[in-house]
Amino acid sequence: AVFPFLWMVLSSFKTKAEVMEPGLALPAVWQWGNYREILLESPIPRYLFNSLFVASLTMALQVVCCALFSYAVVFMRFKGRRLLFSLVLFTYMVPTAATYIPCYVLLARLGLLDSYRGLILSNGVSVFGIFLLRQHMRGIPKSLVEVAKLEKASHTNILRTIVVPMVKPAILSIGIIFFINSWNEYVWPSLILKSTENYTLSLALQMFVSAEGGTDIPVAMAISVLTMLLPLGIYSVCQKYIINTFAQSGIKG
Numbered sequence: 001a002v003f004p005f006l007w008m009v010l011s012s013f014k015t016k017a018e019v020m021e022p023g024l025a026l027p028a029v030w031q032w033g034n035y036r037e038i039l040l041e042s043p044i045p046r047y048l049f050n051s052l053f054v055a056s057l058t059m060a061l062q063v064v065c066c067a068l069f070s071y072a073v074v075f076m077r078f079k080g081r082r083l084l085f086s087l088v089l090f091t092y093m094v095p096t097a098a099t100y101i102p103c104y105v106l107l108a109r110l111g112l113l114d115s116y117r118g119l120i121l122s123n124g125v126s127v128f129g130i131f132l133l134r135q136h137m138r139g140i141p142k143s144l145v146e147v148a149k150l151e152k153a154s155h156t157n158i159l160r161t162i163v164v165p166m167v168k169p170a171i172l173s174i175g176i177i178f179f180i181n182s183w184n185e186y187v188w189p190s191l192i193l194k195s196t197e198n199y200t201l202s203l204a205l206q207m208f209v210s211a212e213g214g215t216d217i218p219v220a221m222a223i224s225v226l227t228m229l230l231p232l233g234i235y236s237v238c239q240k241y242i243i244n245t246f247a248q249s250g251i252k253g
Contacts, residue, residue, distance in 0.1 A: 012222035019217045034222045044223060046197065047204040052230075054116055054189075054200055055182040058123050062178045063171060066129035071159050074137040075145050085134070092127040097187075104191060114194045122192075123182060129174045132245070136170040137163060173245035176238050180231040201227050 003024070011019045012034055014027045038044045073085045103122050104113075112118030140163060148158045164171065186202045193199060196207070205227065208220045235242070 008221050008224055011218055012225050014218050016216065016218060019221075031218060034218045035226075038219060038222055038226070043196075044201070044204060044226070047199050047201045048226070050116075050199060051183055051201040051227075054119055055179050057116075057120050058182040059175050059178040061120060061124045062126045062129055063175050065125045066133050066174065067159065067164065067171065069125075069130050070133035070137050071155070071163055074134055074140075075142075075158070075163070076155070088127055088130060092131070100188065100191060107192060113192050114198060116198065118192055119189055122188070123185075126174070126178060129178065132174055133167060133170055136167040136245075140166050169241055170245045172238070173242045176234055176242060180235065183231050184227075 006024055010024060010026065013030045013032070015029075015031060018025075018027060069088070073081055107113050107118045107122060110118075112121065144162055145158055148162055153161075183200075184202060185200075189200055189203055193203060199207075201223070205220065205223050208223060209215050
C-alpha cells in the first residue's frame with residue numbers, strides 16, 4: 001500500500017523520462033516546475049476551489065439533515081417512528097450505482113444537472129450518518145430532554161442547547177468523513193457535471209490523462225498529490241476523534 005503512494009509523490013518531481021524507469025529512485029533534479037505549472041499555468045486552482053466549495057456545503061447539509069432526523073427518531077414520539085427508521089436503514093443496503101439513473105432523471109426534471117446545487121442536494125442525506133448519530137443520541141438521558149420540554153423549550157432549542165453539545169464529537173467525526181467522501185467522489189460528479197468550469201479536482205485529473213498516450217505523467221501525479229493532501233491532512237489530525245466515535249457507538253473494525 002505504501003509503494004504506490006511513494007511512487008506517486010516521487011514521480012510528481014521527476015521528468016517524463018525518469019518516470020518510465022523502474023523502482024523508487026529519487027529524481028536526479030527535483031522538478032518543482034511541475035507544481036508551478038499546475039498552480040500558475042493551469043485551471044487547477046479553480047478546480048481546487050470547486051472541490052472545497054462542494055465538499056464543505058455537502059458536509060454541512062448532511063450533518064444538519066442527519067442531526068434533525070436522528071433527533072426525531074430518538075426523542076420524538078409519533079406513530080411509525082421505528083418503521084421509518086427501519087426503512088431508512090434498509091436503503092443503506094441498496095447499491096449506490098442502482099440510484100444513479102433515478103437520481104439523474106430527477107435532477108434533469110428539476111433543471112439541476114451540471115450545477116453545484118444538483119451535486120450538493122443529491123448528496124444531502126447520509127444513512128450512515130443517521131445511524132451513527134442515533135446511536136450516540138440514544139445514550140443521552142431522556143430526563144434532560146423531558147425537563148426541557150416541561151420548561152416549554154422547543155425541539156429546536158433542545159437540539160441546539162442540549163443534544164448537539166453532548167454528541168459534538170460524533171458530529172465532528174461524521175463531518176470529517178462526509179467532507180473526505182465528497183472531496184474524493186468521482187463517479188456521480190462525472191455523470192451530472194458537463195461544463196469543465198464546474199469540475200471538481202477529481203474530475204479535472206482526467207483532463208491531463210490521454211487515452212491515446214502521451215500523458216504528462218509527472219504533472220498528472222502532481223495533481224494527484226494535491227488531490228489527496230487536504231483529506232490526508234484532516235484525517236491525520238482528527239483520526240483519534242473518529243476512532244473514539246466508532247468505539248463509543250459500538251461499531252467495530
